[in-house]
Amino acid sequence: MFNIKTLNKIDQEGLELFSEDYQIVEDGDIDAIVLRSFKMQDYPLDEKLHAVARAGAGTNNVPVDKCAEKGIVVFNTPGANANGVKELVVAGLLMSSRNIVGAIEWAKTLVDEGEEIPKLVEAGKSNFAGPEIKGKTLGIIGLGAIGVLTANAASGLGMKVIGYDPFLSVKHALKLSRSVSTVKTIEEIYSKSDYISVHVPLVDATKGMINDDSIALMENGVKILNFSRAELIDDDAMAKALESGKVSNYVTDFPNASSIKMKNVIAIPHLGASTPESETNCAIMAVNQVMEYLENGNIINSVNYPDCDMGVCPTASRIAVNHKNIPNMVSQITSILADHNINIADMINKSRGDWAYTMLDIENESTKEIITALEQIDGVVKVRIIV
Numbered sequence: 001m002f003n004i005k006t007l008n009k010i011d012q013e014g015l016e017l018f019s020e021d022y023q024i025v026e027d028g029d030i031d032a033i034v035l036r037s038f039k040m041q042d043y044p045l046d047e048k049l050h051a052v053a054r055a056g057a058g059t060n061n062v063p064v065d066k067c068a069e070k071g072i073v074v075f076n077t078p079g080a081n082a083n084g085v086k087e088l089v090v091a092g093l094l095m096s097s098r099n100i101v102g103a104i105e106w107a108k109t110l111v112d113e114g115e116e117i118p119k120l121v122e123a124g125k126s127n128f129a130g131p132e133i134k135g136k137t138l139g140i141i142g143l144g145a146i147g148v149l150t151a152n153a154a155s156g157l158g159m160k161v162i163g164y165d166p167f168l169s170v171k172h173a174l175k176l177s178r179s180v181s182t183v184k185t186i187e188e189i190y191s192k193s194d195y196i197s198v199h200v201p202l203v204d205a206t207k208g209m210i211n212d213d214s215i216a217l218m219e220n221g222v223k224i225l226n227f228s229r230a231e232l233i234d235d236d237a238m239a240k241a242l243e244s245g246k247v248s249n250y251v252t253d254f255p256n257a258s259s260i261k262m263k264n265v266i267a268i269p270h271l272g273a274s275t276p277e278s279e280t281n282c283a284i285m286a287v288n289q290v291m292e293y294l295e296n297g298n299i300i301n302s303v304n305y306p307d308c309d310m311g312v313c314p315t316a317s318r319i320a321v322n323h324k325n326i327p328n329m330v331s332q333i334t335s336i337l338a339d340h341n342i343n344i345a346d347m348i349n350k351s352r353g354d355w356a357y358t359m360l361d362i363e364n365e366s367t368k369e370i371i372t373a374l375e376q377i378d379g380v381v382k383v384r385i386i387v
Ligand SMILES: NC(=O)C1=CN([C@@H]2O[C@H](COP(=O)(O)OP(=O)(O)OC[C@H]3O[C@@H](n4cnc5c(N)ncnc54)[C@H](O)[C@@H]3O)[C@@H](O)[C@H]2O)C=CC1
Pocket: 056, 057, 058, 059, 078, 079, 081, 082, 085, 141, 142, 143, 144, 145, 146, 147, 164, 165, 166, 167, 168, 169, 172, 199, 200, 201, 202, 205, 206, 227, 228, 229, 253, 270, 271, 272, 273, 274
């Protein structure tokens, strides 16, 4: 029986995929954690924990490196909530242009005006006029799952769309509409865009990327949309730019103590992925990936270990070894099996950054003695008998 713990509410349609070999528990030995935005940085990482699945895209709430060091594979669900976010970004483009939020707030103030309301509406509406997005330039930073869908949708609405992504994948490039052009430098996005939408992960290299220097390169009155993470924006720089009008609107899905008070901010309470469709898609993907890893050792969509797939074990036993990506590991692992006179029918060894994963299908039962010997190799952080 595998024990699963959830740290956020996870969509039921996904959880129901867990077979009768799984139970959702509160404590005890946990095999895998499934979560959304729960901040896991200080969460205890027990010996028995094998996997953490983020039902969503961003993994900055998970201690990914610390997990790798303990042989805990961290998964996410790429693209599963991208449409939900894209649709809210389109709403953000329109809200930042047409002052929809301010206008609705004003309309509410007319509630006691009775028969006068239609007249007051016509008299007051010019205060809320705003430009159309058609024909304006949208610069997208990060052409991944969300960036590409947003680029294509905005292009469909008549915007001129330019995108920047120095690591653009072939998969995403193939999905990009031909009407969207890519630029080679981020400075081109800053200098040419009427609207800028940021769709990059929060990592050291992207933290504070929208700051005094980048804002100085932008058009006067630019509108900035952030549906990625609060920390991508330097709050002091944004506050100043909104005060001066250099940035005319800031739409954020990640309000914080500073941005919530800024002039011309449109603050949304992290609703990008909060659609039934996105929640179900993410949960289904996360649960399937966890079951595949726990039952077969196969890794799909990990952010700290290499993806690896050997199907279902056809031999007597499968052993999975999580280890450092350093020389001489495979030969040490296979020597131990040879010393025990065990034939390897099939094996795979893959690496990703500092970490690697080796799976071996062997023709004899695995023994405690072999596992202990493998665990003692310097650089091995976890050994599991899959079957
Ligand atoms: N508001 C919400 O509810 C949600 C927010 N997000 C946020 O959006 C981010 C993006 O999500 P996805 O598009 O699904 O991820 P993704 O991984 O498909 O795309 C991210 C893209 O950013 C690019 N990138 C990385 N560093 C870059 C840089 N310095 N400059 C330009 N491009 C760079 C990557 O090459 C990749 O193509 C997530 O990391 C998360 O923080 C994701 C889902 C929901």
